[in-house]
Amino acid sequence: MERETMCIQAGYQPKNGESRMIPIVQSTTFKYDTSEDMGKLFDLEESGYFYTRLANPTNDYVAAKICALEGGSAAVLTSSGQAATFFSVFNIAGVGDHVVASSTIYGGSFNLFAVTMKRMGVEFTFVDPDCSDEELEAAFRPNTKAVFGETIANPALIVFDIERFANAAHAHGVPLIVDNTFATPINCRPIEWGADIVTHSTTKYMDGHDATVGGAIVDSGKFDWMAHADKFPGLTTPDESYHGVVYAEKFGQGGAYINKIVAQLMRDLGPIPAPMNSYMLNLGLESLHVRMPRHCENALAVAKFLEAHDKIAWVNYPGLESSKYYERAKKYMPDGTCGVVSFGVKGGRAAAEAFMKELKVAMIATHVADAHTCVLHPASATHRQMNDEELLAAGVSPDLVRLSVGIENVKDIIADLENALDKVQI
Numbered sequence: 469m470e471r472e473t474m475c476i477q478a479g480y481q482p483k484n485g486e487s488r489m490i491p492i493v494q495s496t497t498f499k500y501d502t503s504e505d506m507g508k509l510f511d512l513e514e515s516g517y518f519y520t521r522l523a524n525p526t527n528d529y530v531a532a533k534i535c536a537l538e539g540g541s542a543a544v545l546t547s548s549g550q551a552a553t554f555f556s557v558f559n560i561a562g563v564g565d566h567v568v569a570s571s572t573i574y575g576g577s578f579n580l581f582a583v584t585m586k587r588m589g590v591e592f593t594f595v596d597p598d599c600s601d602e603e604l605e606a607a608f609r610p611n612t613k614a615v616f617g618e619t620i621a622n623p624a625l626i627v628f629d630i631e632r633f634a635n636a637a638h639a640h641g642v643p644l645i646v647d648n649t650f651a652t653p654i655n656c657r658p659i660e661w662g663a664d665i666v667t668h669s670t671t672k673y674m675d676g677h678d679a680t681v682g683g684a685i686v687d688s689g690k691f692d693w694m695a696h697a698d699k700f701p702g703l704t705t706p707d708e709s710y711h712g713v714v715y716a717e718k719f720g721q722g723g724a725y726i727n728k729i730v731a732q733l734m735r736d737l738g739p740i741p742a743p744m745n746s747y748m749l750n751l752g753l754e755s756l757h758v759r760m761p762r763h764c765e766n767a768l769a770v771a772k773f774l775e776a777h778d779k780i781a782w783v784n785y786p787g788l789e790s791s792k793y794y795e796r797a798k799k800y801m802p803d804g805t806c807g808v809v810s811f812g813v814k815g816g817r818a819a820a821e822a823f824m825k826e827l828k829v830a831m832i833a834t835h836v837a838d839a840h841t842c843v844l845h846p847a848s849a850t851h852r853q854m855n856d857e858e859l860l861a862a863g864v865s866p867d868l869v870r871l872s873v874g875i876e877n878v879k880d881i882i883a884d885l886e887n888a889l890d891k892v893q894i
């Protein structure tokens with residue numbers, strides 16, 4: 469199947485007389501005829517449903533669709549993108565372990581790693597995604613368990629060199645985890661470039677309508693845990709908390725990582741999505757392939773308009789030929805990047821704030837990457853926990869305005885920007 473067809477049909481095939489749409493199985497629990505039947509499920513001897521915290525059919529249909537879109541072997545949904553990011557790393561790195569991460573990742577991921585996971589005993593080394601080979605090499609330690617990056621960094625819009633980081637990770641016997649939220653599998657499939665695990669905040673383009681917060685983790689099934697058994701004892705030695713199961717043996721290379729997340733991390737920490745939310749996420753996925761090209765087309769027109777405007781100091785959009793990342797974006801995302809454009813208004817922080825007050829079509833919102841055009845000043849919102857040094861390392865200058873271009877008629881979006889810029893005094 470092509471991706472467009474997967475958006476509509478993957479993950480759920482109704483049988484004769486069954487509902488055409490995925491059913492919403494809004495039930496916490498599932499009934500069995502005998503205790504033995506249920507016991508087999510608890511022993512992981514048979515697959516089936518018994519409690520929604522561990523698995524639910526609606527959630528599974530949608531996870532299977534995202535898995536197909538990314539070209540993975542197994543996937544699980546989480547209640548937020550943050551939960552997906554956390555589980556993707558915590559599933560293979562615990563106290564005493566170390567992870568190499570790109571310094572330009574989403575602010576929430578940065579805090580999770582640098583503050584909360586650090587407190588849990590996991591150390592992170594943040595590297596500039598455009599660092600030299602020597603610097604990248606020097607970031608690895610004997611206890612490094614993973615490398616983490618973001619296809620298109622939110623909000624710095626830096627395009628991650630997936631192939632390069634995958635090669636470095638593999639040379640050190642560890643997987644590459646890529647947050648593919650901004651590109652979506654419509655524009656980029658990181659697994660095709662060597663990524664081993666892909667994460668999503670489905671809250672963004674996948675849902676696409678400001679309706680539900682959610683996340684997803686997809687395993688490529690390509691990383692050979694057993695070949696690096698000493699590094700990943702959680703997957704390659706018995707889990708005493710689950711009848712001594714060895715995930716890599718029981719579920720094989722394609723199923724071990726996701727089954728461990730479900731059996732262990734979901735069991736103990738519990739961030740599952742509500743089936744109703746998964747149903748709504750699925751509605752978003754059914755039009756993802758139609759919306760993404762429009763987001764990209766509108767964003768490119770907006771970026772070109774801004775670039776030509778004399779009150780604009782700079783524009784950053786990887787689809788612009790003037791972008792430092794234009795060639796890299798063409799390689800990884802030949803059909804387009806995303807709908808997010810960042811820029812600076814001449815006059816810095818104060819001018820940016822004055823300009824934003826005049827916007828009417830573009831609404832001020834923390835949100836990004838959905839059907840509605842919205843705008844944000846990260847230094848005073850999403851990234852306000854960061855000091856100036858951290859802001860610069862994250863690729864966020866104090867004057868940066870992040871414009872998430874929606875799928876309205878682009879003439880209205882540009883007219884709105886033009887009107888607001890006319891009113892700003894520099």
Ligand SMILES: *Cc1c(COP(=O)(O)O)cnc(C)c1O
Nearest residue numbers: 548549550574622649669671682
């Ligand atoms: C929003 C976002 C997240 C966090 O997702 P939530 O659904 O808000 O928890 C992670 N990564 C990226 C790139 C994001 O944009």
